[in-house]
Amino acid sequence: MKPAIALLALLIGLCAPASRAADILNMGFYLPGIRDANLADVHITLQLWADEVGKAHGIAATAYTYTDMAALYRDSMGGKINLIVAPGMEIAETFTPEELAPGFVGKHHGTGEGLALIVRASDGIRQFGDLRGKKVLHLSNDRLSSVFLENQCRQHTGVACTDLFQVNEEKRNSQTIHKVFFGQADAALVSISALHAANELNPQIRQSLRILEEWKVSSLSYGLMSARTDKALRDRIVKSAMQATTTVRGKQLLELFKTDFMDRVDVQELKPYWDLYREHQAWSNRKARKK
Amino acid sequence: MTSPWLSVRLLPANRMFIRVFGVFGSLLLAMTILYGLLIIPLQRDSLLKVLYSQATTVSRSIIQASSDAMLTDDFGFVVEHNLQVLQNNKSIQSVLIVPRRGSALSIATSGWEMLPAAKAPIKPADYDVESYGIVDAPEGGARYRYITPIRFSGVSWGVMQIDFDTSDYEANINEMYRQITYISLFTLLAILPIGYFFALWLTRPIATISLAASRVASGELDTHVKIDRNDEIGDLSRSFNQMVQALAENRRQLENVNLDLEIKVTERTQELDELNRTLDQRVRDEISKRKEQEQLLIHQSRLAAMGEMIGAIAHQWRQPLNALSLVLQNIQMQYRVGQLSETSMQVMQDKAQQLILRMSQTIDEFRNFFKPSKQAETFDLAHAIQAAADILEGMLKNHNIQLDIDCPADIHLDGVPGEFSQVILNLLGNARDAVLAINQPQPRILIHAKTVGKQVCIDVEDNGVGIDESIMHKIYEPYFTTKEEGKGTGIGLYMTKMIIENNMHGLLAASNLEQGVRLRITLPISAESVTAA
Structure with a gap:
C-alpha cells in the first residue's frame, strides 16, 4: 500500500469532529497494495491511530484489512465499510464510478504520479518496439503495471509482452530502477514518484536513464468514500480532512508517510484507470475470442 | 567584667577560618575539576569504543548482506541495501564502497553516486588497512570514520568506508561537560555552606582556645574554655583548663615565694644598713688589730733578734769569760803558792780589766747594732x-x-x-x-x-x-x-x-x-x- 493510503485513513480519523459521538467510520484497507512496510505493523498502527483519533473526535473509527478486493467490495456494498483504501487499478477493476463517492489522496508537490517506462539512454532504445528481446522489469503483485505494460505491448506491437521481451518482477521500484541503471535489466516500468526520488538521490540516474513511455494519474492509491455512506458524514469527513495538514498531528503524519499534502479527490480522477481497464479488457476479450 | 567561661561567640572573620574555608573550598573544587579532567578522557574513549563497536557491527552486517551482490556485481542491490541501512540507521551518514575493480559507490542519506576509482578518497595502498577515528566533515563539524577491508574467503574485494554522525557522541560529550559544569557549580554552591560550617566547626574551638590563651597571657588566670567535644579539641580544651589552673596555682605559690623573698630582702637590707653604719668602726678596729698584730710581729721579731743577739753575745763572751776564768784561777793558784805579787797581780788585773773591757765593748757593739x-x-x-x-x-x-x-x-x-x-x-x-x-x-x-x-x-x-x-x-x-x-x-x-x-x-x-x-x-x-x- 502506498504510504498515502495509510495517511489518508489516519487523517480522516484525526480530523473527524468530536461532536458527533454516534458517527461511525469503518475503513477498509487492501493490504496487498502496501509495499515497503510490515503489514502487521501497518494494521496495528492503523487501528491504534483509529482508536486514538476516534476517541478524540467522538467517532467510532475502525480499521479493517483485506487481502481480497472482492471481499472489500462486498462489505462496502453491504454498508460495513465507509471508506475504501486501495490502489487505483484494483478499485477501477472492482468498483464502478457510481458505487464510489469523493474522498482524499496524498500528493507530492510538483511531481505527479503515474508510471514511467525507463531505459538506459546509452542503449539506443528509441521506441517501444526496440524492447523486443530485451529484459524488462516491473513491480511484483502490481496490477497496474501488468495491465499497463500489457496494453503497451498490444498497442505498439500487437503481441503479448511475453512474446516480445523477457519480463521480470521486482519488489521495489528503487531496486528496479537501480537494476536498469547498473545494466542488469534493459527497461523497467516504475512509478513516476519513485523515479523522481531516485533522480533526487542520484542525479547520475537522470543522466543515464531515459523515459520511453509515461502514464500520469493523480495518485496510485486512493481513499474513496462508499456512495452508500451518508452524504452529511461524507461531507463532514471531507471538510475535516482538508484541515488535517494544518494540525500538528496532521503534519506529523504527512512527514511520516513522505507525502507533501492531502488533497480532495473526485471519483472522476480514476477515469484513466477505468480507461486502462477497459482497454485491457478489450485486448483480453479479443484474445479470448481468438481462442 | 568578662565571664571566666568563654562562650563560643566568635565571628568567622578570622584568618584561620578564612584559610580553612579557602583550603577546603579550593581542595574540593580542585578535586572536582581533577575528577572532570580524569573522567572526560575516559568517557571520550568509552564513547569512541561504542562508535567503533557500532561501526564494526554495521560494516560486518553490510558486507554479509551484500556479499553475494558484490561478488556478482549486483551494485543495484548494494545501493538498495545501503540506502535502507542509512534509512533505518540515522547515525550513519554515508557509506563508501570501493571495489578493486570498477567504480566506487558513495551512498549517503541525501543520495548516492558512482565515483571513478581514481576519485575515490581511499588509495589502493590503504585497502587492507583498518582505520578509524574522528575526522572533520567537509560541510563542517566532525564525523566518525571507519574504514575496513572487504574480504571474501581471504581475497580482498575492496574497501568500505562508513561515516557516522557524531551528534550523539558530541551530545554525550557536551552532556558530560554540562554535567561536570553542573557538578562544579553545585560544588561551588555546596562549598559555601558546607565549607562555612566545616571551617567554623574546625576553627571556632581553636579560636576560642586562642582567645582564652590571649587572656591567660594577659594575666586572666581565671579564664576557662567550655568545649564539649570528644575529640582532640575537647582534650585540648580540658588540658588547657588544667594548665590554666596549674598556672594559677603556680602563680599563687610564686606570689607567696616573692612575698617571703621580699621580707628576706627587707631584713637583709636592714642588716646591710646596720653593717654600713658600723663599717667604719669595724675598719678602724681591723686596722687597729692589724697594727697590733704588726706590733706583735715586730715585737716577736725583736725578741727573736734579741735571742740571736744574746746567743751571739754568749758566743763572744765565751772566750773572754774563759780567759777571765783562767786569770782568776792563776790569781788563786799564785796566791796558794805564794807567788802572787803585786806585779803579777797588777798584770793579771790589767789582763782581766782588758777582758772585761772587751766584753763590755762587745755589749756596746751589739747594743749599737740593734739600736732601734x-x-x-x-x-x-x-x-x-x-x-x-x-x-x-x-x-x-x-x-x-x-x-x-x-x-x-x-x-x-x-x-x-x-x-x-x-x-x-x-x-x-x-x-x-x-x-x-x-x-x-x-x-x-x-x-x-x-x-x-x-x-x-x-x-x-x-x-x-x-x-x-x-x-x-x-x-x-x-x-x-x-x-x-x-x-x-x-x-x-x-x-x-x-x-x-x-x-x-x-x-x-x-x-x-x-x-x-x-x-x-x-x-x-x-x-x-x-x-x-
Missing part, C-alpha cells in the same frame, strides 16, 4: 753586710760554716740600717739552719752583691736543704716555718719581705739552686751612689 733606729738614712751596703756577718761570725765558726762575702764597696742604700741588718741576719740565720739541717759536710754561705743599672742585687746563697716547691708560695706567710718546734717562729722571712718591699721599695725572691737556696734582694741604689758613680 727608725730614721731612714743612706748607709753603706758592704759595711752593713759585714756588720751583720760579724755578729754571727762566732756562731758560724762554731759550726764550721764558711761565710764568703763578695760585695763591692761604695754601694749605698736608702733605708733604716738596723732593719736592713735584721734582714741580713734573718737570711744568714735561715742559711745556717738550712745547712745544719742536712749536716752539710762543707757548709757554705755566700753573700754576693752586684749593681744592675740603678739597682743592686744581693744574693744570699747556701748549700743547705732547699725549699720544697710545694710550699714555695707560703714561705713569706707569717708564722709559717719548716723548722722544728721551738727552733723557728715563722716571722723572720715575713718581716724580711715586709722590710725589703714595704720599707725599702725593693723585691725579695727565693729560688732553689742545684744544692741549696738563693734569696735575692733587689733594691734601688741610693741617689748618692748613683751621683758618685
Whole structure:
C-alpha cells in the first residue's frame, strides 16, 4: 500500500469532529497494495491511530484489512465499510464510478504520479518496439503495471509482452530502477514518484536513464468514500480532512508517510484507470475470442 | 567584667577560618575539576569504543548482506541495501564502497553516486588497512570514520568506508561537560555552606582556645574554655583548663615565694644598713688589730733578734769569760803558792780589766747594732753586710760554716740600717739552719752583691736543704716555718719581705739552686751612689 493510503485513513480519523459521538467510520484497507512496510505493523498502527483519533473526535473509527478486493467490495456494498483504501487499478477493476463517492489522496508537490517506462539512454532504445528481446522489469503483485505494460505491448506491437521481451518482477521500484541503471535489466516500468526520488538521490540516474513511455494519474492509491455512506458524514469527513495538514498531528503524519499534502479527490480522477481497464479488457476479450 | 567561661561567640572573620574555608573550598573544587579532567578522557574513549563497536557491527552486517551482490556485481542491490541501512540507521551518514575493480559507490542519506576509482578518497595502498577515528566533515563539524577491508574467503574485494554522525557522541560529550559544569557549580554552591560550617566547626574551638590563651597571657588566670567535644579539641580544651589552673596555682605559690623573698630582702637590707653604719668602726678596729698584730710581729721579731743577739753575745763572751776564768784561777793558784805579787797581780788585773773591757765593748757593739733606729738614712751596703756577718761570725765558726762575702764597696742604700741588718741576719740565720739541717759536710754561705743599672742585687746563697716547691708560695706567710718546734717562729722571712718591699721599695725572691737556696734582694741604689758613680 502506498504510504498515502495509510495517511489518508489516519487523517480522516484525526480530523473527524468530536461532536458527533454516534458517527461511525469503518475503513477498509487492501493490504496487498502496501509495499515497503510490515503489514502487521501497518494494521496495528492503523487501528491504534483509529482508536486514538476516534476517541478524540467522538467517532467510532475502525480499521479493517483485506487481502481480497472482492471481499472489500462486498462489505462496502453491504454498508460495513465507509471508506475504501486501495490502489487505483484494483478499485477501477472492482468498483464502478457510481458505487464510489469523493474522498482524499496524498500528493507530492510538483511531481505527479503515474508510471514511467525507463531505459538506459546509452542503449539506443528509441521506441517501444526496440524492447523486443530485451529484459524488462516491473513491480511484483502490481496490477497496474501488468495491465499497463500489457496494453503497451498490444498497442505498439500487437503481441503479448511475453512474446516480445523477457519480463521480470521486482519488489521495489528503487531496486528496479537501480537494476536498469547498473545494466542488469534493459527497461523497467516504475512509478513516476519513485523515479523522481531516485533522480533526487542520484542525479547520475537522470543522466543515464531515459523515459520511453509515461502514464500520469493523480495518485496510485486512493481513499474513496462508499456512495452508500451518508452524504452529511461524507461531507463532514471531507471538510475535516482538508484541515488535517494544518494540525500538528496532521503534519506529523504527512512527514511520516513522505507525502507533501492531502488533497480532495473526485471519483472522476480514476477515469484513466477505468480507461486502462477497459482497454485491457478489450485486448483480453479479443484474445479470448481468438481462442 | 568578662565571664571566666568563654562562650563560643566568635565571628568567622578570622584568618584561620578564612584559610580553612579557602583550603577546603579550593581542595574540593580542585578535586572536582581533577575528577572532570580524569573522567572526560575516559568517557571520550568509552564513547569512541561504542562508535567503533557500532561501526564494526554495521560494516560486518553490510558486507554479509551484500556479499553475494558484490561478488556478482549486483551494485543495484548494494545501493538498495545501503540506502535502507542509512534509512533505518540515522547515525550513519554515508557509506563508501570501493571495489578493486570498477567504480566506487558513495551512498549517503541525501543520495548516492558512482565515483571513478581514481576519485575515490581511499588509495589502493590503504585497502587492507583498518582505520578509524574522528575526522572533520567537509560541510563542517566532525564525523566518525571507519574504514575496513572487504574480504571474501581471504581475497580482498575492496574497501568500505562508513561515516557516522557524531551528534550523539558530541551530545554525550557536551552532556558530560554540562554535567561536570553542573557538578562544579553545585560544588561551588555546596562549598559555601558546607565549607562555612566545616571551617567554623574546625576553627571556632581553636579560636576560642586562642582567645582564652590571649587572656591567660594577659594575666586572666581565671579564664576557662567550655568545649564539649570528644575529640582532640575537647582534650585540648580540658588540658588547657588544667594548665590554666596549674598556672594559677603556680602563680599563687610564686606570689607567696616573692612575698617571703621580699621580707628576706627587707631584713637583709636592714642588716646591710646596720653593717654600713658600723663599717667604719669595724675598719678602724681591723686596722687597729692589724697594727697590733704588726706590733706583735715586730715585737716577736725583736725578741727573736734579741735571742740571736744574746746567743751571739754568749758566743763572744765565751772566750773572754774563759780567759777571765783562767786569770782568776792563776790569781788563786799564785796566791796558794805564794807567788802572787803585786806585779803579777797588777798584770793579771790589767789582763782581766782588758777582758772585761772587751766584753763590755762587745755589749756596746751589739747594743749599737740593734739600736732601734727608725730614721731612714743612706748607709753603706758592704759595711752593713759585714756588720751583720760579724755578729754571727762566732756562731758560724762554731759550726764550721764558711761565710764568703763578695760585695763591692761604695754601694749605698736608702733605708733604716738596723732593719736592713735584721734582714741580713734573718737570711744568714735561715742559711745556717738550712745547712745544719742536712749536716752539710762543707757548709757554705755566700753573700754576693752586684749593681744592675740603678739597682743592686744581693744574693744570699747556701748549700743547705732547699725549699720544697710545694710550699714555695707560703714561705713569706707569717708564722709559717719548716723548722722544728721551738727552733723557728715563722716571722723572720715575713718581716724580711715586709722590710725589703714595704720599707725599702725593693723585691725579695727565693729560688732553689742545684744544692741549696738563693734569696735575692733587689733594691734601688741610693741617689748618692748613683751621683758618685
